[in-house]
Amino acid sequence: MSSSDKSNKNKLIILDRDGVINLDSDNYIKSMDEWIPIESSLKAIAQLNRAGFKVAIATNQSGISRGYFDSMTLTMIHKKMEMELAKVGAHIDALEYCPDHPDNAGQDRKPNPGMAIKLLELFEAKPEETWFVGDNISDLQCAENAGCKPALVKTGKGVRTLEKLPADHSYPVFENLNEFVEDLLK
Template identity: 75%
Template sequence: MTIKEPANKLIILDRDGVINLDSDNYIKTPDEWIPIESSLRAIAKLNNADYKIGIATNQSGIARGYFDLITLTLMHKKMEMALAEVGAHINALKYCPDHPDNAGPNRKPNPGMANKLISLFEVLPEETWFVGDSQSDIECAINANCKPALVLTGKGERTLKKGNLPDNLPVFKNLMEFVDHLLADHNIN
């Protein structure tokens, strides 16, 4: 008799505005990367529930010349260390440095990064949540056939006020509220 390993469970997260505070002037240095403490704890809860965590983040600040790859790496090291302090970790991180005027297949709302994460973890997109704070996150989720969810941190409030979002889009105060609903199985669709 063969025992089949349970399928991977993946949550895809945007970075700026979901895991850390966002800025209309871009997050350009490790000092400007400031975590949302409840998001770090939410990721730890997901880790403990055997979810894989993937990040899909547009980082056009590189193409705009606001920071370089070394600085981006230092920001991500700071994120890893902040997560480790609460017993959390990220399983994979994809970023797109493209300028919006020269966007390739990985720049959200295009599904490239999400598709790579789905493939990496061998999950079904229709069983995968993509949590973001912007229109491009929601559209990326839909373009990758994932389940979108909006958080009101970061640009989330503005995104909600602008409208033009799918009917029945689940909206949460922050990542922790999303995770609590998910783990309590409040049947978010």
């Protein structure tokens, strides 16, 4: 396989979870019941899957280090997400999460690039060809720190994030993940 064939094979999109794939909460998503999908996001992931993209998640989950939920609960939340995605013919190819508290952040906690770099390496994807879609400034900064292309969605904390950005920012902004995918695939 030539290197150009390989680069086409390894198209990767990295997504934040809360606020991009599911409704977010300032009080954290602490249980399966609190994980509520954004239906258009599930369908957008299915479109990415069908278009040949690998879809991965990089999500900060400091609720673990804060004692709000444990890793087993997080696993069950992700199982629910997988089941909801499967209902629309979608799947996630890889998921990285960071349980670090912001006061004791390691290289994986966004805006640090650790999770994104792991995903790029896993799929042998080129950062400059990889979009990282999020709703928070830490997502945009993580994308930049990993050499990826950042995109902001207005779902979740996106509108608040947009209000905090300088007027002359250069981030592409989309109403939601579905609008990002439609723009990407046209």
